[in-house]
Amino acid sequence: MSQWKPRYYDIGVNFSDSMFQGYYNGSQNQKHPCDVEAVIDRAHLFNVKKMLITASTIKESSDHFKLCELYSNQFYSTAGVHPCSVANEFYENETTPLKNVDMKLEELTEIVREGYKLNHIKAFGEIGLDYDRLHYSTKDQQITMFKKQLDILKNLDFKLPLFLHMRAACDDFVEIIKPYIDEGIIPEGFGVVHSFTGTEQELQKILDLGFYIGINGCSLKTEENLQVASKIPIDKLMIETDSPWCEIRKSHASYKYITPYPNTFYPEIESSPQKNLEKSTFKLDDKLPFPSIKKENYQKHSIYVNENATEDSELRFGILSKPMIKSRNEPAEVGQVAEVLCKLHNITEPKEIEKFIDTVFENSLKLFN
Numbered sequence: 557m558s559q560w561k562p563r564y565y566d567i568g569v570n571f572s573d574s575m576f577q578g579y580y581n582g583s584q585n586q587k588h589p590c591d592v593e594a595v596i597d598r599a600h601l602f603n604v605k606k607m608l609i610t611a612s613t614i615k616e617s618s619d620h621f622k623l624c625e626l627y628s629n630q631f632y633s634t635a636g637v638h639p640c641s642v643a644n645e646f647y648e649n650e651t652t653p654l655k656n657v658d659m660k661l662e663e664l665t666e667i668v669r670e671g672y673k674l675n676h677i678k679a680f681g682e683i684g685l686d687y688d689r690l691h692y693s694t695k696d697q698q699i700t701m702f703k704k705q706l707d708i709l710k711n712l713d714f715k716l717p718l719f720l721h722m723r724a725a726c727d728d729f730v731e732i733i734k735p736y737i738d739e740g741i742i743p744e745g746f747g748v749v750h751s752f753t754g755t756e757q758e759l760q761k762i763l764d765l766g767f768y769i770g771i772n773g774c775s776l777k778t779e780e781n782l783q784v785a786s787k788i789p790i791d792k793l794m795i796e797t798d799s800p801w802c803e804i805r806k807s808h809a810s811y812k813y814i815t816p817y818p819n820t821f822y823p824e825i826e827s828s829p830q831k832n833l834e835k836s837t838f839k840l841d842d843k844l845p846f847p848s849i850k851k852e853n854y855q856k857h858s859i860y861v862n863e864n865a866t867e868d869s870e871l872r873f874g875i876l877s878k879p880m881i882k883s884r885n886e887p888a889e890v891g892q893v894a895e896v897l898c899k900l901h902n903i904t905e906p907k908e909i910e911k912f913i914d915t916v917f918e919n920s921l922k923l924f925n
């Protein structure tokens with residue numbers, strides 16, 4: 557029997573998102589207590605060895621140091637301002653930048669330097685362009701701040717890989733970033749375009765720049781998406797959840813490729829619940845061996861656990877006590893992205909599947925370790 561086990565590097569985790577604190581859709585009404593620890597426990601059970609926490613603002617860029625310290629050599633963070641956040645971060649109104657933009661950029665640079673020294677920050681980002689969501693930041697704002705952030709790279713005496721966001725903006729994106737590659741400011745292949753949702757031509761343009769491609773559930777929604785994803789060379793592929801967003805849903809074209817636990821992507825775990833759950837108020841997730849409940853039922857689940865668990869039972873301390881929240885993605889689910897991509901690449905032999913998972917893991921390690 558082979559001792560091989562899948563290992564995953566989830567390169568896109570938004571732990572700063574309020575959903576991990578129990579707040580949903582901008583509501584001030586907390587649906588459940590912060591459950592990041594349970595989320596991390598589930599990720600560990602399925603060998604999500606490393607996670608890159610994505611920062612979207614200057615504040616998040618330094619806030620994440622705490623988690624990185626707590627889970628050193630497992631959690632790393634990015635530092636940078638997301639294209640959808642640049643208006644908020646750097647502008648007084650649509651056309652007037654704040655007077656202290658240069659100071660803010662200097663602050664970001666210092667966070668990058670400090671985080672790099674502490675081994676917390678492994679990527680510069682997420683930066684880029686998002687023309688699907690111009691209501692957050694205008695094109696002009698996005699382009700200006702993308703360039704100004706890229707200029708930070710000129711002031712660093714070390715090289716930091718890029719974590720790039722590009723949505724419906726491929727031509728401008730290539731035009732802006734290519735000179736930095738040509739001048740050697742960005743070493744070739746030193747970055748990933750994450751959450752890729754572009755066409756096959758766009759994929760080619762990004763690959764021509766030498767970048768890796770990050771794929772999550774949002775990259776695999778339609779048959780056309782799947783077609784494009786099947787063309788990504790495996791040595792240029794990284795996987796991510798972009799959690800709490802971008803889960804693979806029943807309505808997605810990719811869903812048919814996911815098989816229930818246990819399988820090669822999710823080998824049997826020791827603490828897997830074999831209990832009779834008939835009388836309980838909850839069901840196990842369709843695909844993973846965890847209770848899965850609606851956020852509204854979190855409280856009900858806690859009461860059930862309190863009433864029914866004996867002092868040392870699985871229900872009190874084991875994975876049954878910590879439910880997954882339906883429709884909220886989390887790092888433990890990154891193996892599903894791997895499974896879909898494997899099938900899209902027509903890889904079916906067990907040894908080949910192992911090689912695929914190892915290659916994708918090592919791709920991420922090459923850049924973000």
Ligand SMILES: [Zn+2]
Nearest residue numbers: 682721750751
């Ligand atoms: Zn993004």
